[in-house]
Amino acid sequence: MLTSLDNPNVKALLKLKKAKERKKENKFIVEGPHLVKEARKLNLLIEAFSLEEKEGYTALSKQIMDKIAETDTTVTEIGLCKMIEKSEITNKLLILDAVQDPGNLGAIMRSANAFGFKTIVLGEGSCDIYNPKVIRSSQGAIFKLNFINANIVSFLDKIKDFDVYGTSVINGIELDKVKKNEKIAIILGNEGNGISKDVFDKLNKNIYIPMENTESLNVSVAASIIMYKLR
Template identity: 35%
Template sequence: MRNLKGYIGSLDNPRVKAWAKLLERKHREREGKFLLEGVHLVQEALAAGWPLEAIAFDEGSEVLDQFESFMDDEEMNEEGSDVPWFPVSPEIIAKCSETGTPQPIFAIALKKPPSAESLFGAESGLVAVLDGVQDPGNVGTIVRSAAASGATAVVLGKGTVDLYNPKTIRSTMGALFHVPVLEADLTTLLPQASARGVSIVGTSLQAAKSCYDYDFRESNVWLIFGNEGSGMSEQVSVLAHANVIIPMTGRAESLNVAMAATVLLFEAQRQRGQ
């Protein structure tokens, strides 16, 4: 096995203490790192060439059987080829996990958020913009839908839950590694986008225009999705060029924000013939 390190069994080990601190946002922000818990997320990060600082696994488990292609592949990407693998005790796995029954492997990943300028490089951009979406599951699902529908980026505005929250990361199911996601002040970024010719489309239950009547084939479209309870904030809603609604013929007050985002992103994909 490549780059196998010595066994760590003590919860007092300085490396373990530093890993466990990443469960808290302030330490993630200070260190520029975050935790990836579980087989699927670690596999996705390795496959995508995401920069990893370390991988820790339960020495008594058979989890490494699921990573043979990553551990021995001499042609592995530059970022993942020399990642240190640490055999650790089950207690350490539990200490560095937020779940009650953690999987026997986790990784320490480095943040690499894209710049705001990267949003404007696509010829036919489709960007999901989140304004105060607070549920980690909703944010993770929207990131997954954005990646699956071919969106070019996801923007998290102020008041939106931390992307690197372990619950949010788990909800992305690895889609985080396949679509650029960045945090920004929407009151600053949206006017910049507008000045560059981007069509900014809000979502509102009070809108008169159906999403199926909106032309998403325009060169660059940004879709804004608001808070679960209150929708778009007043400061952001005034920056939208148009508002659309998802027509509902059945009886429901509204759709969950992640469901609504999925419908709109895939309608845009359909119209664009992707």
């Protein structure tokens, strides 16, 4: 059982709490038995760790586990996984312009997977997809999607054959009236500021979700309603 914070394996795991280190090592950590199982199934698992001594797992003390796990203090298993690049551009794209809350990003991934938006484009300033809270709230959807990190303005030039829609609370096409084309890209903006000006200026079509008042919705909710409707 690993019990020392000075153990090199433990040190290597702790390093992966930082996005920069994850990127450098091409590795990330998943928390909880469900995700460890998923990662194993998909051949992404490098090593699994558990509080208990059991087959297929390296045992860790509770103290070490609590240092590594980010989501809560009752994590019983974690998995060290390798990143694999899947950056295919599918026919249904979701473009996120600096969505920053890990819970929101995870919920968006879950919906994107459920509604067939198999590629997510992450603009600059977006939350790291390998953040443990993102992975946890994605409930494994992270393993099933393609991700592209890009400057959104430049990326838009590459998908000229797509119907690209921004989202706006003020005006645009009512969601119910949007045509379901084969190639669709939807852009969602940051929680506080919406879509950034340079991206917004490139758009000539925006979707709005009809509401009883002009208040806005949570970004993961807005993204999901649109994907549900245009799936």
